Each structure stands twice: as structure tokens, then as C-alpha cells.
Amino acid sequence: MSQDIVTARDIMRSLPTVLKKFPFVAKGLYYYRVKDDKKELTLGKLVERNADKHPTRPAILFDDRSITWAELDAWSNRIAHYLKDQGLVKGDAIAVLLENRPELLATVVGAAKVGVACAMLNTSQKGKVLAHSINLIEPRLLVVGSELIDNAESVRGEVQLRHTHPLLYLHDGNTLNTFGDAPEGYVNLALEVSRRPSTRPVLSNPVTMGDTAVYLYTSGTTGLPKAAPGSHRKFIKAYGGFGMLSLAMEPEDVLYCTLPLYHGTALLVCWGSVLAGGSAIALRRKFSASAFWDDVRRYNATTFGYVGELCRYLLNQPPSSQDRNHGLTKMIGNGLRPSIWKEFKERFGIDKVAELYASSEGNIGFSNFFNMDNTVGFSTAPYKLVKYHEGTRDPIRNDKGRLEEVEKGQPGLLIGEINKKWAFEGYTQKEATEKSILRDGFKKGDAWFNTGDVLKEIGCRHLQFVDRMGDTFRWKGENVSTTEVENIIDGSGMVEEAIVYGVEIPKTNGKAGMVTLVPQSNGSAFDINKLFDYLQENLPAYAVPVFVRVTNAIEKTGTFKYRKVDIQKLGYSLERSEGDVYAWLPGSSGYTLLTPELVSDIDSGDVRF
CATH class of the missing domain: 3.40.50.12780 (ANL, N-terminal domain)
Known part of the structure; x- marks a missing residue:
């Protein structure tokens, strides 16, 4: 089997193994449904x-x-x-x-x-x-x-x-x-x-x-x-x-x-x-x-x-x-x-x-029932993969206000239909629950749970995970809310503005936290490790930003929105002279100023995060 394709032949090859476990399958289907x-x-x-x-x-x-x-x-x-x-x-x-x-x-x-x-x-x-x-x-x-x-x-x-x-x-x-x-x-x-x-x-x-x-x-x-x-x-x-x-x-x-x-x-x-x-x-x-x-x-x-x-x-x-x-x-x-x-x-x-x-x-789940490689499996729940705005968890709506599915094999935002059989239990906060629901997606009156994740089909309705979108990222096996970290940083009294996002580090899973910030202009020198100590006291270790870019201003669009996608693509690179970049290196108890040599070591995987 090709690394990224599941075929009908692959499914057929797995059937003898599946049939040996038929009593489990029959009971499992009963309890699952x-x-x-x-x-x-x-x-x-x-x-x-x-x-x-x-x-x-x-x-x-x-x-x-x-x-x-x-x-x-x-x-x-x-x-x-x-x-x-x-x-x-x-x-x-x-x-x-x-x-x-x-x-x-x-x-x-x-x-x-x-x-x-x-x-x-x-x-x-x-x-x-x-x-x-x-x-x-x-x-x-x-x-x-x-x-x-x-x-x-x-x-x-x-x-x-x-x-x-x-x-x-x-x-x-x-x-x-x-x-x-x-x-x-x-x-x-x-x-x-x-x-x-x-x-x-x-x-x-x-x-x-x-x-x-x-x-x-x-x-x-x-x-x-x-x-x-x-x-x-x-x-x-x-x-x-x-x-x-x-x-x-x-x-x-x-x-x-x-x-x-x-x-x-x-x-x-x-x-x-x-x-x-x-x-x-x-x-x-x-x-x-x-x-x-x-x-x-x-x-x-x-x-x-x-x-x-x-x-x-x-x-x-x-x-x-x-x-x-x-x-x-x-x-x-x-x-x-x-x-x-x-x-x-x-x-x-x-x-x-x-x-x-x-x-x-969520109201949708996938399982690799047939033991295929490189897939989260398939689901019996109704779902669709739809077009989305790059760098966000927001779906694209057409001129008629409807969602559009992506072409087969292309990455799309996963949404699960909400109905009586596939209920969405949501959150304790009604407002938060409503924000995760897409209404009138394909027809008037329908409702869909927005997973915020991008996946793609690789054959026989088997999906492969691509990325987590929007205002969360995953690091050390934990979901990190960028807004939560931004709010904590704002409460430090040490910064004028800050934007948090996830960046990829070679030879690691997930995305490491990074913040681009503008220090308070109160006449005092910015103490990066005073901020580090504050973050340690108020955030779990996995949510403390691994990288910090200290700059004089954060670029915004004409409607005063941060150019988050551009900032995220820059990552911890030193190629553009946009302030100093610091890293919380493994085993250290504070931030270290990055040098080209250190960046090279991180990129090559010599620094084990």
C-alpha cells in the first residue's frame, strides 16, 4: 500500500483478520450505536x-x-x-x-x-x-x-x-x-x-x-x-x-x-x-x-x-x-x-x-478499524471537508452564503453534522457552544460542529490528519489556547501588546508556542526573564512560549487585524531584523538570546525540545 492511499484492495486484505474477531465486531457495533x-x-x-x-x-x-x-x-x-x-x-x-x-x-x-x-x-x-x-x-x-x-x-x-x-x-x-x-x-x-x-x-x-x-x-x-x-x-x-x-x-x-x-x-x-x-x-x-x-x-x-x-x-x-x-x-x-x-x-x-x-x-470520531497505515480511519458519522480561510478555523462561504466541499484528496476543514443521532454536547458555556456550531451550512436549518482541524481523504473514506487551525495549537500532547496565553501576558503589566501562535520545530511533533510582543514604554529596560518567571507562575509548562520575539511594533492590516499568518511563517528566524528573538532551551531556567549558530542547531534537531 502506498504511504498516503487506502484502496479497496487494502480493505479486502484486512477482512480475514476482521472476521476472526466477528463476535467483538457485533457487540462493539451494538454498544457504539x-x-x-x-x-x-x-x-x-x-x-x-x-x-x-x-x-x-x-x-x-x-x-x-x-x-x-x-x-x-x-x-x-x-x-x-x-x-x-x-x-x-x-x-x-x-x-x-x-x-x-x-x-x-x-x-x-x-x-x-x-x-x-x-x-x-x-x-x-x-x-x-x-x-x-x-x-x-x-x-x-x-x-x-x-x-x-x-x-x-x-x-x-x-x-x-x-x-x-x-x-x-x-x-x-x-x-x-x-x-x-x-x-x-x-x-x-x-x-x-x-x-x-x-x-x-x-x-x-x-x-x-x-x-x-x-x-x-x-x-x-x-x-x-x-x-x-x-x-x-x-x-x-x-x-x-x-x-x-x-x-x-x-x-x-x-x-x-x-x-x-x-x-x-x-x-x-x-x-x-x-x-x-x-x-x-x-x-x-x-x-x-x-x-x-x-x-x-x-x-x-x-x-x-x-x-x-x-x-x-x-x-x-x-x-x-x-x-x-x-x-x-x-x-x-x-x-x-x-x-x-x-x-x-x-x-x-x-x-x-x-x-x-x-x-x-465533539460529536464525531474516526477509528482505524481496518489497521491501515497513516490514517485516523473512517467514521459512520455524517461529516464533510470544506474550504476554509488559511490560518484560521473559519470556513469559506460562497455568494449564496453556503459552505463548499473541497475536491477529493485536498485538505479541508472537518465539520460533523449535528442531528438527533449525532448530538453535540458542547460546553458548559452556551456562548462557547454556539461559537462552535456552523448553521445553514448547506441548506437552511442544518447545523454542523466545527472541529477546527484540517484533514484530507486518502481513499475509501479514510482520512489523514493535516493540521490544527485557528487559535489553538498542540504542544507536548496538550492543546494550547493562544488567547489564554495572550491574556496572561497582558496581565503581567510588562507589555503593550502581544500575539501568540504556534511554530514548527524540525524533528518535533506539534507546534511550540511563540509570542511576538512590544514591551511597555515606561522608561525601564525590558527584563525578559522577569516575564519568564511570571509565565511560569501563571501557566502550565507546556503553555509557556518557547520563543519570544521582542519588537517595537507588530504589523497590522488596514482593518487593524494582526498579520498573524505572516508572523507565524517568520517563526523564530533571524533573517529579518525585527527585534531580538529568545528561546527557552531544554534544561534552562530562563530565556536565551538566539544567535545564528543556535538557530542552526535547533533547525538541525541538535537541540531536543
Whole structure:
């Protein structure tokens, strides 16, 4: 098969393998397409099924701990009873600030069993951004792990929690019976939960598939993070679509997950797949390229969850005779670049790459069901690829005000039709939801979700990812909102104006953040590292601009709009004498003035970002 083409012959070649997994396909299609939002098919029920069917099999592996499905069910039941005792009811929400560890999954399941949604806070957030994310949901309680207590304390006076004892503390212990001592003002959640019964809670108003299970945060296209509600339906779709259709997960499978569980790829896709097989999820707090394969062997992992950057980091490790000494045969995730796809599979002996395309808030998803190379797969959802304004996420409308599809094989803005079957859950903010909807696209009254991403068809309705457009870019596996970063910079009091965008660095995935700024003309010299310290305090590390161009003026159009596309194309180049350019080099604690020699090293890939 050609690198960039999927043909009917390729599909036919994959059919024998697909037919061998027919029972998984049939069940997967049922769960992926189930429509009844009133059905009592929920995250809690999925865990209970596995506890009944595979009580002694491991559900979670973490460090030296192994928690069975029966133990996870009992643990989550105790959490559910505690939440009920605190007066929480179906429709309420709690915020969760925990790193990857078993307590996070148990909390999500326990809350789900009583209809309480968990807002999955990004553990990199702090300061204004964290406070904003918490207040978006108006949660009743905040669950904080000891590893992140400083983050929570920094916003304690700025968050609004609707409970008499709203702060819950979880000690970072190695056993289920290690409670630790809670800081002043916090309830020791583990201790309180241990005193509750392990029986399954019974509700007079049962939880159903259409109820909200989690809130996942996305940078969206403008401003501070947005909260996207995820119903139990999202878990059910992942259960059927990824766990059964894509991966055919079984009880003996172990999925190794180093992706943060506040992300949809980890929580919905990876864990949803594990739930489908009655399999185990092996957790690591943070990805480590050097420890990756040792962990895979330690947990006997058969599958792992990835983003493209993770795969590149693994490839950058020196080749070893141990590269194929493991049982890993499947992988699921998104962002694996065509340039390293085959190299990764061949070096590490991977058979199945279940590449996917989806978003936390969106109504459309693609899955590489037929295991083709260099594609996000296909979708049964109605979608179109349309013409768009270069450098933006705005579609082009013709003289009649309608959208126009691109020619086959050409890059186009992906939009998904919104209808009763393919609903758009959107964000908690109605205005933000409306901004993501394109109305009267092809006919009066129709509605489409604007993904903001550019893809192209490479044959047999299989798409390939091209780029993320508009006011977001992706770096270190995270979405970065340019407007959010601009607002933080504006709040520094050190600049007159700033424009943030993403730039490509050779031999890296995604785009690194860059800002072009004009310093305040207050008679004082501009201190670039004073700005750096401020950014470190108010932004997660992945959102701190890697490059800074300091200039006297930023060029604008006749209508006073920034020439963002031109500035972005210039990148960190020193070819034009438009001020000094600085870089936050790996391992450094501030910005370094770029020289032609440094730029050459970055362009050649000698500087590893």
C-alpha cells in the first residue's frame, strides 16, 4: 500500500483478520450505536459487570499494587455512599485534582454510581487558570491529592464550592489502608470512605446513559479553558467502538497508560477499552521514555495508549536488543505522524495501530478499524471537508452564503453534522457552544460542529490528519489556547501588546508556542526573564512560549487585524531584523538570546525540545 492511499484492495486484505474477531465486531457495533439515553447503561454498571464476571482479575496495576475488579467495585461503592451522606445528588459535580493513580479512577466510578459528575482538572494548571476551571463547574466538593496540595492552596480563596466541608484530601500512600494526615481545613477522604459500606448504592432516581459522568477541559478556540460535559454515553461508545471494534480487548490484556487521566484519550478511550475487555489498566504518573519498556515488561502489557509526541520520544531512544523483548502488540491513540508510523511499528514489533480522531466536546470520531497505515480511519458519522480561510478555523462561504466541499484528496476543514443521532454536547458555556456550531451550512436549518482541524481523504473514506487551525495549537500532547496565553501576558503589566501562535520545530511533533510582543514604554529596560518567571507562575509548562520575539511594533492590516499568518511563517528566524528573538532551551531556567549558530542547531534537531 502506498504511504498516503487506502484502496479497496487494502480493505479486502484486512477482512480475514476482521472476521476472526466477528463476535467483538457485533457487540462493539451494538454498544457504539445504542441510542436510548434513558437506558441504565452507565460507567458504574460497566464496572459492576466486570466485578461480577471477573472478580479476582486485576482491574488496576500501579507501582506494586494490584486492585481486582471486585475490590474496585467495593471501593467505589464506599465512595458513592460517602458522597450520598454529604447530601450530593444526581446532577451535582465534584472537582478532582489528582495525578494518575488508582484513587482517581475509584473516585470517578464512585461519583458516577450516584449520578455525580467529576470535573477532571488538568494537573498542570495553577493560579488564575486553575481557579477559572474549578469555578466553571460550580462543584460541591474538591478532591485534592497530597501531591497537588500546593496547587489547590494557591487558589483556595478564589474558588466557589457549595458545601460546608468542601475540601477533601487524599494521601499519596501505597496501600488502600494508608490514610495519612489531612491538612487543616481538609476532610481525610480515604479515612471517611473506609467507614462506609461496600454495598452497591440504590437510587430512587437511577443514573442513565444520558447523564453527565465527567467534565473534560479543552482550550477550545479562544480564551480560558472550557468545560465539556461527557455523558455516560461517551464511555459506552468508547467501550464498544474502541475496546471491542478497534482493539478486541480480552481479560488477559493489560493496557499501559502514561497519558494523563484528565484527558479524553486516557480516560475515555484507554480506560473505556479496558472496561470492554474486563482487562487491566497499568498506570504511571507521567511518561518516561527510559522506563517505558521496563514497565511494559513488568506489567506484561499487551496494549498502550499514546499521543504522537510519546512515540517520537521512544524512537529517539538509542536502539536496543530489548526493543522487541515485550508482549506489546497493539496501541491506541492519536497524532502518530506518517513520517514515523512504519518505523515505529517495525522497530518495536507493533501489529495494530488503532489511530483515532476525536475531541472531548465533539460529536464525531474516526477509528482505524481496518489497521491501515497513516490514517485516523473512517467514521459512520455524517461529516464533510470544506474550504476554509488559511490560518484560521473559519470556513469559506460562497455568494449564496453556503459552505463548499473541497475536491477529493485536498485538505479541508472537518465539520460533523449535528442531528438527533449525532448530538453535540458542547460546553458548559452556551456562548462557547454556539461559537462552535456552523448553521445553514448547506441548506437552511442544518447545523454542523466545527472541529477546527484540517484533514484530507486518502481513499475509501479514510482520512489523514493535516493540521490544527485557528487559535489553538498542540504542544507536548496538550492543546494550547493562544488567547489564554495572550491574556496572561497582558496581565503581567510588562507589555503593550502581544500575539501568540504556534511554530514548527524540525524533528518535533506539534507546534511550540511563540509570542511576538512590544514591551511597555515606561522608561525601564525590558527584563525578559522577569516575564519568564511570571509565565511560569501563571501557566502550565507546556503553555509557556518557547520563543519570544521582542519588537517595537507588530504589523497590522488596514482593518487593524494582526498579520498573524505572516508572523507565524517568520517563526523564530533571524533573517529579518525585527527585534531580538529568545528561546527557552531544554534544561534552562530562563530565556536565551538566539544567535545564528543556535538557530542552526535547533533547525538541525541538535537541540531536543
